[in-house]
Amino acid sequence: MSFTVPHAELAHLEEQVQHALRTTDGRALDVLGYGEVTLVLRLRAGEETFACKRLPVFPDRGRFERYEKGLAEYLRRLTDSGLNVAGTELWHTRLPSGRIVAYCVQRELPPHRLCSRLLHTEDEIWAKDFFARFLDQVDRAVQPALGLDAQAANWVDVGGELMYVDVTTPLMRDARGRERLDVRLFFSSLPWILRDAVRISMSGSIFDKFYETRGVLLDFLGNLHKEQLHSLVPAFLDQANARLAEPITAEEVAAYYRADARMWELIQRLRRADRFWHKRIKRSTYPFLLPPRVDR
Ligand SMILES: Nc1ncnc2c1ncn2[C@@H]1O[C@H](COP(=O)(O)OP(=O)(O)OP(=O)(O)O)[C@@H](O)[C@H]1O
Ligand SMILES: [Mg+2]
The missing domain is CATH 1.10.510 (Transferase(Phosphotransferase); domain 1)
Incomplete structure (x- = not known):
């Protein structure tokens, strides 16, 4: 179920999100779903499409790494319980301020x-x-x-x-x-x-x-x-x-x-x-x- 997250395309998506935040105009974004907390964006890369879920910005690496560990454990425990969990990869990038922007990325399901x-x-x-x-x-x-x-x-x-x-x-x-x-x-x-x-x-x-x-x-x-x-x-x-x-x-x-x-x-x-x-x-x-x- 694992796959490679297309790095350049995700970095570009994040630039679009930053622009949308600056202008409070999200119309250019391809929104797959609105949850109560996250915004889920569609990303096309070559033949594939992904669902990209932007997380709250992490103030430092420690907070991010704690999340990363927790997410991996959660995915593992759900899978061990017999649940079919959509394959999920965590992608991140560091902002100039040192803060970390991260997305949970899944293949887009129909x-x-x-x-x-x-x-x-x-x-x-x-x-x-x-x-x-x-x-x-x-x-x-x-x-x-x-x-x-x-x-x-x-x-x-x-x-x-x-x-x-x-x-x-x-x-x-x-x-x-x-x-x-x-x-x-x-x-x-x-x-x-x-x-x-x-x-x-x-x-x-x-x-x-x-x-x-x-x-x-x-x-x-x-x-x-x-x-x-x-x-x-x-x-x-x-x-x-x-x-x-x-x-x-x-x-x-x-x-x-x-x-x-x-x-x-x-x-x-x-x-x-x-x-x-x-x-x-x-x-x-x-x-x-x-x-x-x-x-x-
Ligand atoms: N892998 C996927 N493929 C296609 N659509 C998806 C996928 N993941 C999410 N979506 C769409 O986005 C919506 C919201 O996604 P998800 O439930 O993961 O986030 P959320 O509800 O915002 O989470 P939370 O409320 O915990 O912040 C889903 O209901 C669905 O419509
Ligand atoms: Mg949901």
Whole structure:
């Protein structure tokens, strides 16, 4: 599954991103997907196309190397648990300031095979079969120290095999249950007002759900509302509850989604305000590209 990242092309892509940041105009970029945290860009190089996920800028080599180790371990542990993880290479370059820009690079998988898309285009029989395969994968992978962000937009069905793509935020905990991720760095796209509050009060609870099957499933089901796929919730609940000691209810899914949507909407609003502050008041470059407004 390993491949060589085309260095010159990635360096060029990064120049385009820098330009987009300076002008806050991302229209020249070929965007494959907007997540809540990363921006995923398509890169063509010769015959191949890649999905390139720009990470928050690392302040120094030590922070980068820590991430590099964590990512490698996360990929290995997911693979050992039987999950099919999209082959991922970490590419980086050093800025004149000594800071490090890095991308998680994967081969581009066929966009029409993204499961959040297939759940719209295929019928309910496909959906139920997908969900059975999905439950097997989640159940095998998720552990108290190994987490998964399993929403439908993070899986691609390639020839009947589910491939997991969302690895940029390695979800692992140490023996004392603390996040091993550089949470401070990964929350650096949040406005400073939120950063401390979020880090201290929410990081535990934001992440808890990823480390137990029930939480992962609740998050998956809640996200179906965002994808306008709520009609699938009853059938999926039957399948999920057959495996859970404490069943999930439709009301719980809806309430979960409302709370989650409100939180992200607030964060995006504050980010836009923060960008405005950087550009117009401080006259400096805002270091992130923001996704467009999402209907929730
Ligand atoms: N290898 C790939 N091939 C094709 N499309 C991809 C690939 N990886 C990601 N994408 C597209 O980009 C979207 C976002 O990617 P991904 O889930 O990796 O990042 P993310 O959700 O932004 O992560 P996070 O929320 O942890 O920052 C996916 O939902 C998918 O549409
Ligand atoms: Mg994702």
